[in-house]
Amino acid sequence: MAKITINGKICECNEGEYILAIARRNGIFIPAICYLSGCSPTLACRLCMVEADDKRVYSCNAKAKDGMVVITDNEQIASERKAIMQTYCINHPLECGVCDQSGECELQNFVYHMGVDEQIYSIKDTHKPAQDWGLIHYDPALCIVCERCITVCKDKIGDNALKTVPRGGDALEKSLKDTMPKEAYAVWNKFQKNLIAPNSADGSLDCSDCGECTAVCPVGALVGSRFQYRSNAWELKKISASNPHSSDCELIYYDVKPTSIENRKHKIYRVSSDYDFGELNKAARFGYDFNKDESRKDRIVLERIVDGFKSGRIKNIKFNSFITNEEARILSILKDKFELNLINDEAKAYQNFLKEFSKFAGSSLYNGDFDSVKEADFIISAGSFLRHDAPNVGYKLNNALKINKASAIYFHPLKDAVVEGYSKNLLSCNHSPNLDIEILLFILQKFGKNLPKWLEDRLLSAFENAKKEVEVSKKVKQTSLVKKKIKDENGEEKEIEEEVEKEVIVKEKELIDAKFSTYAKALNLDEDALEKLLEKKEKFTLVIGEDFITSKNASTLAKLTGLVQRYTQFKVLIIPPRTNSLGVAMICELGEEQSGKTFGYNEKGDVVFSSLKADLDAPALNEQEGTFTNLDLRVVPTHPALDYHGFELNDIAKCLGLEFENTIDYTPNLGEGFKKIKFDDLENFYDNGGVNHRGYKLESKSFEACDDEFEIENLNPNLDEVIIYKANPIGQFSKFSNRASALMQTAKLYAGKEFLEANSLKDSDVVIIKKDELELALSVELDKDIQGAYLPFFDDKIDISGFFTSRYSSVTIQRSQA
Numbered sequence: 001m002a003k004i005t006i007n008g009k010i011c012e013c014n015e016g017e018y019i020l021a022i023a024r025r026n027g028i029f030i031p032a033i034c035y036l037s038g039c040s041p042t043l044a045c046r047l048c049m050v051e052a053d054d055k056r057v058y059s060c061n062a063k064a065k066d067g068m069v070v071i072t073d074n075e076q077i078a079s080e081r082k083a084i085m086q087t088y089c090i091n092h093p094l095e096c097g098v099c100d101q102s103g104e105c106e107l108q109n110f111v112y113h114m115g116v117d118e119q120i121y122s123i124k125d126t127h128k129p130a131q132d133w134g135l136i137h138y139d140p141a142l143c144i145v146c147e148r149c150i151t152v153c154k155d156k157i158g159d160n161a162l163k164t165v166p167r168g169g170d171a172l173e174k175s176l177k178d179t180m181p182k183e184a185y186a187v188w189n190k191f192q193k194n195l196i197a198p199n200s201a202d203g204s205l206d207c208s209d210c211g212e213c214t215a216v217c218p219v220g221a222l223v224g225s226r227f228q229y230r231s232n233a234w235e236l237k238k239i240s241a242s243n244p245h246s247s248d249c250e251l252i253y254y255d256v257k258p259t260s261i262e263n264r265k266h267k268i269y270r271v272s273s274d275y276d277f278g279e280l281n282k283a284a285r286f287g288y289d290f291n292k293d294e295s296r297k298d299r300i301v302l303e304r305i306v307d308g309f310k311s312g313r314i315k316n317i318k319f320n321s322f323i324t325n326e327e328a329r330i331l332s333i334l335k336d337k338f339e340l341n342l343i344n345d346e347a348k349a350y351q352n353f354l355k356e357f358s359k360f361a362g363s364s365l366y367n368g369d370f371d372s373v374k375e376a377d378f379i380i381s382a383g384s385f386l387r388h389d390a391p392n393v394g395y396k397l398n399n400a401l402k403i404n405k406a407s408a409i410y411f412h413p414l415k416d417a418v419v420e421g422y423s424k425n426l427l428s429c430n431h432s433p434n435l436d437i438e439i440l441l442f443i444l445q446k447f448g449k450n451l452p453k454w455l456e457d458r459l460l461s462a463f464e465n466a467k468k469e470v471e472v473s474k475k476v477k478q479t480s481l482v483k484k485k486i487k488d489e490n491g492e493e494k495e496i497e498e499e500v501e502k503e504v505i506v507k508e509k510e511l512i513d514a515k516f517s518t519y520a521k522a523l524n525l526d527e528d529a530l531e532k533l534l535e536k537k538e539k540f541t542l543v544i545g546e547d548f549i550t551s552k553n554a555s556t557l558a559k560l561t562g563l564v565q566r567y568t569q570f571k572v573l574i575i576p577p578r579t580n581s582l583g584v585a586m587i588c589e590l591g592e593e594q595s596g597k598t599f600g601y602n603e604k605g606d607v608v609f610s611s612l613k614a615d616l617d618a619p620a621l622n623e624q625e626g627t628f629t630n631l632d633l634r635v636v637p638t639h640p641a642l643d644y645h646g647f648e649l650n651d652i653a654k655c656l657g658l659e660f661e662n663t664i665d666y667t668p669n670l671g672e673g674f675k676k677i678k679f680d681d682l683e684n685f686y687d688n689g690g691v692n693h694r695g696y697k698l699e700s701k702s703f704e705a706c707d708d709e710f711e712i713e714n715l716n717p718n719l720d721e722v723i724i725y726k727a728n729p730i731g732q733f734s735k736f737s738n739r740a741s742a743l744m745q746t747a748k749l750y751a752g753k754e755f756l757e758a759n760s761l762k763d764s765d766v767v768i769i770k771k772d773e774l775e776l777a778l779s780v781e782l783d784k785d786i787q788g789a790y791l792p793f794f795d796d797k798i799d800i801s802g803f804f805t806s807r808y809s810s811v812t813i814q815r816s817q818a
């Protein structure tokens with residue numbers, strides 16, 4: 001731990017940390033526009049200049065040294081900063097009255113803060129028409145070319161979808177270089193030369209539409225198209241919540257205000273975030289209006305449901321993991337009280353996986369989290385279609401590759417060009433879909449230490465000997481002729497040539513005996529390339545995805561994952577497949593559907609209680625308060641953004657004799673593994689230094705692990721015909737995200753170019769997909785980033801369940817003649 005002094009305050013830090021980050025953590029304000037926490041500095045704004053040990057440096061890229069003394073402001077710095085803000089205002093449209101950013105605009109704030117009260121510079125303006133990029137609107141006239149949007153897209157999201165392009169404006173007068181403040185001249189000169197544009201050949205924005213660039217834009221240049229001209233920022237009330245669509249449950253704010261002057265009912269106008277520390281995916285950012293417009297209390301249906309439980313006619317509750325922990329607890333109490341079966345197949349598969357994992361890991365929970373991905377320098381992702389299944393884990397992986405110079409292996413049968421483009425230090429290993437056990441066996445074989453004897457023997461037998469070509473350095477003797485001057489017998493100087501022998505190093509190719517892992521071979525993994533990726537790596541993380549949880553080999557995979565956590569240096573993160581799969585898995589004892597009536601909570605049943613089409617209205621997750629248990633192993637709170645007028649699950653529970661008045665009364669009573677903390681005592685924010693104050697972190701319990709030998713046999717069938725994968729398109733997670741107005745779409749078969757060619761198909765063709773007796777007609781959509789094809793499950797008008805028993809299926813596909 002090092003110490004530096006900033007404005008007289010002693011601040012602890014790590015040597016090499018950026019001064020700006022240390023200042024922020026210690027509550028010391030340094031003006032800065034272009035720097036984003038966790039990204040590489042771009043040095044576009046220069047506002048963050050400070051004096052460090054009497055030298056002018058930019059605090060966003062100057063690294064702390066023990067004993068350093070930093071002054072953040074003095075007369076000269078203040079005047080440079082003022083001049084920079086003056087140049088940012090040149091030709092900036094005076095439309096603050098209608099600008100979407102007005103009230104939270106960093107240009108406004110810094111202009112005011114620096115005391116800019118006149119404009120002394122000018123240059124001819126250039127015409128810069130506004131552009132619509134789908135969900136995003138770009139107004140170049142407002143852009144101050146801080147490059148935050150480019151940086152966040154490259155360093156966090158990984159799409160690399162934006163770049164600077166020439167502005168085509170006049171050059172600055174040469175004399176200004178000598179007459180105006182140096183830093184302001186440099187900022188203006190750069191700003192006057194550039195604009196922002198999509199990084200694609202045809203000028204369209206080709207990306208995953210996460211909207212993070214709109215969040216980081218300090219001015220009104222990039223905004224969500226659906227927010228544009230809808231509200232002034234200061235009219236909006238921020239409701240802190242958690243992303244309800246995916247298991248990152250990232251911190252979001254629902255920005256709400258009344259719908260209109262006549263209609264005072266609150267409406268969500270947008271979702272905002274703390275972009276420095278938590279990135280949002282497309283559904284979190286744009287999928288906010290997934291509630292019903294009107295909900296009502298139908299007491300007759302309520303009584304019928306209550307009677308169904310009391311009389312014993314209802315025997316099953318079918319639900320999904322888009323519920324809060326508190327609701328899961330209510331369901332679990334109802335189960336015990338009325339001897340019900342709780343049915344949630346996806347959470348059950350996850351629960352089973354965790355149980356087997358825990359036994360062999362010797363700990364109740366996995367030991368990885370967001371930080372262990374972000375801070376790792378070697379990461380393996382296996383069994384996850386990462387950008388689709390868990391985009392936020394993908395952001396952290398990309399961030400580690402970019403900022404920590406980490407390396408990674410991405411194991412997946414579907415090749416993803418965007419993931420491959422994250423870094424040249426990412427090895428994309430596209431293996432056959434029936435292989436999964438082999439990945440974990442390889443990890444144990446390569447990285448395992450002190451393994452149980454039975455496993456070690458098995459892994460040692462999985463090598464084959466073969467010759468391998470290597471480059472070796474050899475010392476060889478070479479003779480050469482060297483000219484030398486000597487004196488002859490007369491004392492005269494003459495030149496002679498003499499043979500000299502010397503040793504030189506030469507590189508030669510040589511075949512040597514080597515051992516190759518049969519697992520690596522089966523997986524098409526280049527072991528030499530891996531060796532290079534592993535050089536000087538110390539912090540290892542393994543990410544396990546839904547493919548493994550739903551595999552025919554799930555039980556074996558879970559045990560092997562437990563052994564990886566126990567016997568290797570990898571931290572392990574097992575991604576919960578849906579928003580609150582982890583919470584449900586921890587709270588509910590899940591079973592099979594038995595005879596008797598089924599109460600469907602957001603699922604099909606004899607009587608349906610749902611925020612979608614239902615017999616009885618239920619609140620959507622943006623209308624509820626409670627907590628989720630996220631993939632980061634945190635219990636995070638979510639608050640209701642909207643008024644709700646129907647019944648909640650707790651109303652049914654109260655009619656059935658459960659004791660708590662409010663749903664959140666269950667928060668301190670969630671059961672084993674959870675803390676007894678009241679809902680109102682849970683915080684939900686990141687502080688200035690990025691410390692996570694969101695709810696609380698679960699604590700893992702350690703116990704004696706199982707070392708018993710188990711059978712390791714790959715039960716996955718060999719797939720033939722055409723193989724399709726079960727996955728949603730990027731930014732779509734479920735029937736709930738698909739209900740949001742910005743995300744609504746109809747299911748298609750999404751396929752890569754090679755897949756279309758191999759099956760003689762084109763984009764927009766209609767195909768019949770067949771499996772046994774099942775048939776499904778869908779149109780095809782090209783996904784140019786993918787090799788392979790996937791069928792989605794977000795569209796509840798289409799039932800694809802019969803096509804899959806795991807995430808892969810063999811089908812036949814024909815072009816429809818109709």
Ligand code: SF4
Pocket residue numbers: 142143144145146147148149150196213216217218219221222
């Ligand atoms: S669009 Fe916004 S974030 Fe991007 S460079 Fe311009 S001002 Fe900066």
Ligand code: SF4
Pocket residue numbers: 136149152153157159160161162205206207208209210211212213214
């Ligand atoms: S929406 Fe997301 S992926 Fe697209 S350009 Fe913006 S930051 Fe990049």
Ligand code: FES
Pocket residue numbers: 031032033034035041042043044045046047048049058059060061
């Ligand atoms: S924040 Fe350091 S140069 Fe912009």
